[in-house]
Structure formats: C-alpha cells, structure tokens
Amino acid sequence: MTIASSAQLICFTVLSAVVAIGALGVVLLPNIVYSAFLLGGVFLSVAGLYLLLNASFVAAAQVLVYVGAVNVLILFAIMLVNKKEDLSAIPGLGVRRLLSGAVCAGLFALLLRVAFTTPWATPGPEPVGEEATIRIGEHLFSDYLLPFELASVLLLMAMIGAIVLARRDVLTADIATGEPADQGLIEKSRTPLLLEKTN
Amino acid sequence: MVFANPAVVSAGLDLEASFTDLLQGLGLSPGAAHLLWLPLPMLTVLVAAVVGVLVNVWLERKISAAVQQRIGPEYAGALGILQPLADGLKLLFKEDVIPARADGLLFTLGPVLVLVPVILSWLVVPFGQNLLISNVGVGIFLWISLSSIQPIGLLMAGYASNNKYSLLGGLRAAAQSISYEIPLALAVLAVVMMSNSLSTVDIVDQQTGAGILSWNIWRQPVGFAIFWICALAECERLPFDLPEAEEELVAGYQTEYAGMKFALFYLGSYINLVLSALLVSVLYLGGWGFPLPVEWIVHLTGQPIDAPLVQVITATTGIVMTVLKAYLLVFFAILLRWTVPRVRIDQLLDLGWKFLLPIALVNLLVTAGLKLAFPAFFGG
Secondary structure (H helix, E strand, O other), X not given: OOHHHHHXXXXXXXXXXXXXXXXXXHHHOOOHHHHHHHHHHHHHHHHHHHHHOXXXXXXXXXXXXXXXXXXXXXXXXXXXXXXOOOOOOOOOHHHHHHHHHHHHHHHHHHHHHHHHHOOOOOOOOOOOHHHHHHHHHHHHOOOOHHHHHHHHHHHHHHHHHHHHHHOHHHHEEEOOOOOEOOOOXXXXXXXXXXXXXXX | OOOOOOOOOOOOOOHHHHHHHHHHHOOOXXXXXXXXXXXXXXXXXXXXXXHHHHHHHHHHHHHHHHHOOOOXXXXXXXXXXXXXXXXXXXXXXXXXXXXXXXXXXXHHHHHHHHHHHHHHHHHHOOOOOOOOOOOOOOHHHHHHHHHOOHHHHHHHHHHHOOOHHHHHHHHHHHHHHHHHHHHHHHHHHHHHHHHOOOOHHHHHHOOOOOXXXXXXXXXXXXXXXXXXXXXHHHOOOOOOOHHHOHHHHOOHHHOOOOHXXXXXXXXXXXXXXXXXXXXXXXXXXXXXXXXXXXXXXXXXXXXXXXXXXXXXXXXXXXXXXXXXXXXXXXXXXXXXXXXXXXXXXXXXXXXXXXXHHHHHHHHHHHHHHHHHHOOOOOOO
C-alpha cells in the first residue's frame, strides 16, 4: 500500500466516523446550540469526503453554502431567540422516543438494503479533477439550465416570503402621526411604536 | 524554491527534485523522500505568516505612534523591533482564565476555529510562478469558502463566554462577515471572469505582459475599491471594527479571553490582514510582477530566462514585490485606522447591502460586457 492510498484510507475512516457520530450528536444532544455547532462539523466533514473524491469545487461550495451560510444562519436564529426556559415535559415521552427510534431504525435498514443490493460500478467513472469547475459550468448552462433557473426562482420566493414575514407592519401606519411606520433598524433610537392596521 | 508540481516546471531550478534526489542519494525510498519534502513548504509559509504578523504588530505600533506624534516602542531592541516578541511572550505567560459560568469546550474551540481557516488560506497565496504550497484549481474560491468558516468561531466564542458583550460582539462579527462576503465574492468573480480561471497563479499570469500597465487595477478600479473595503470589513479593521467597539461592547467577543486564547484571536486578525493585503496584490496589483516586464529586462541582459542565476534573481524579485505590495497596503490600512472614525452598525449594514452589493453587481455586468466587446483587453 502506497503512502497516498493509506493516507486516503485514514482520512476516509476519520471523516466518516466524524460524519456519523456528529450527525447522531446533532439529533440526540439536548442542548440545541451544541447540535447547531456539531451540524457545522458534519458539513465540514462531508466537504472533506468530497475532497477525497477529487471534487474540490463541490467541496469548496459545500463549505461556503452549508457552513458559511446555512449553519451560520441557524446559529444566528438560535442565539437571537435563545431564551433559557425549561420546557414542560411532554406526556408519554418514552413511547414517543421508542416510536421515532423504530422509524429511524427501519429507514436505516432500508438504506442498508439499498446500499448492499445496488450493483455499484467499482471503480466509478474517472474523476475529472481540476477540470470539474469548467464541466459544472457547462452543465449548468446547458442541460441543467432549467433546474438551475428554477432553484433561483425558489430562492427568490423564499426571500420574498421572509421579507413579508419579517415586515408584518408593511400595511400599517403610526397612529400618533398617521405617517407610515419607520422600517429602520431596531438599534436606532426612536419613539415607541403604536401600530394598528389601516383599513 | 519550486514548490509546485514538478511536471509544470520545464527547466531551471526545481528544489523539490533536488531535495528528493539528495535524500534518495542517502538511501531513502522515493516515497519517504517525498513525505519528508511535503511539510517543508507548509512550514516555510507558516513561519512567513507568523513573522509577517510580528512585522505587522511593530508597524502598527510605530505608525500609530507617528500619526499621533509619539515615539512608540523604542527600548525593546533597535527602534523597538523586538516589541512584538515581548508582546507575544507576555501573552504566552499570562494565566489562561476560563470564566466560571462559561462553556469551557466551546470557549477553547472558538479561537481555534477563527485561526485555522485563516492559516489554511495561505495555501493559495503565490509568491512566484511556482512559489506556492499548492496551485489548486479552485484557488481563490478556496479562500472565499474558508473565510466563511470564521463567523462560526466568532459566534462560538461569543456564546461560550456567557457575557452579553461577548454575545453581541460575536453576533455583530458574524453579521458583518456575512454581509461583506457577498460583494467581496462578486468583486473576485469579475477578476476571475477576466482571467478565465480560479487559480491564483493564472490570475497573476493574466496580469503580466506589459508590467504595471497590465495590472488589474486599471481594468477593475471599482472592483479594487469594493474588494479593499470588504477586506477591511472582513478583517474587522477600523472603520469597520464594530464587533470590538470599545465604547459599546468592551472588547466584543474577546472580552473574556486572556493569555494564549486571546493571542490566537490577535494572531488570527493580523494574519488575516496580511493575507487580505497579499490577495489584493495578487488580484489587482499584479502579484509577484515587477512594474517593468521581467522578461524584457532579462532579454536586455542577454541571459536565457531559465538560467539558474536568472531564476534565483527573478524569484527573489517576485517575493520582494509581493511582500512590498502587501505591506504598502498594510501601511495604508494602518493609516486608515488612525484617520477615520468608526461607522455605526446601521451605516455598516447599509453600506454593505445597499451600496456595495449593487455596485459589485453592476461591476460584474460591465466587466462581462467589456469582455465580450474588447476580448483583447479583458481576457477573451
């Protein structure tokens, strides 16, 4: 066994273990902040797996999108609303846990069966390596153009939805002055808002 | 000093080949020789980065003193040149305090997560045609994606400190980092579009030919301004040092940190500043390029371009030019720090989202149009 292949094997083992254990931690840990940080670790390890598969562009995109954007936003949301309150215990927690455990075990068994019965072509197709960036670009602007554009429409819809949710006072005006409510940042000092819906 | 893939190097000096040949001459197998070679470029760059920080700290002290008409450090070595070392030693020997109600694990992991991506990003900084650790194909994109890991470390540090100032500082740092990353990436994208490659070496190669006239700053003046502003914001330098605004937040996310963990933040921010300056010089100021075309000068002397002596001289010029450009930018950043006041948080976010982002999009569009109209000047 050469140095390169043994290094690859070690990296693969470590990364897979981190992905599996980290993902379990995300689900099982009671502290939601730990779950969110572990999720970042899982995303990073998946990026590492992509690197092992010679897909460096996908790995970098994974880090940028999932770790840099998704996970940071999750953390933001958690930290901005992180109230220390003890939630009241749900009745029948044991049964619920048992049931969800059973569902997960069933799903795991199904996936295992699929993984073992599928005739995987080994070794897989030849990796393109550094050419991958160009190939991805070509695909995105030829045969995958429609899904690519649809994804952007989806993101636009999500963005508009988020704006509407965040600015519920869009149709409101200040009662005292009758002027439209200020949409400024919360940190700005201003008179307290007395808002009501205009008809 | 040839670090890159030897297959790319056709002739001339190849340090990797001579090093491995030497070790194989001592009776080692090719694999073991290669394994011994691998850490050398990495260690060299790591040492360079840390020495760069020491120089940076000294410059910051001296220049700020000059701006305020003080003398600055002068007893530690000639001109106070050993002052950064003294600072480092002081931090090393300080007690490592973890606040009583803090989350010890996350508290320790935070600074590490801030520092490691910055150091990893040095992977793609070229000091010469073959003078970089790895000419990876995703190049500059690797830096962008690695720098997006940093906010997680900041949030972690802010949360784990169990201190309201720390948490606010961490949230501010992450918000700032996210909002300035987008115009930054768009500015980089315009450069990448002109050089048809993400690789930092290709980006510099595209700026050679006519010396100073072919540098990207003439073709991308708007992109240069956007990139520089965003880089300052990403480094949390004044006028964008809101995450650690003393009057409002004590010291932001680093409030509870002392000793070596504080030093990691300190180191991270200075390494990031040097790295950003290096990348500005790579993207817009011709990287290792001399203001006059080197080939032209070599041609005047009548030497072949791949003679060992010529190669050593051009490589040295390349390193000197890269570092010189970077430190000119660092000098500029330090002057800015002591000249302009801090912006408010709403001004900061307005500037990022309502000004830089649209400008960066327009810049990208104009670059694409110019590339189609004048492929000879804007990379066909």
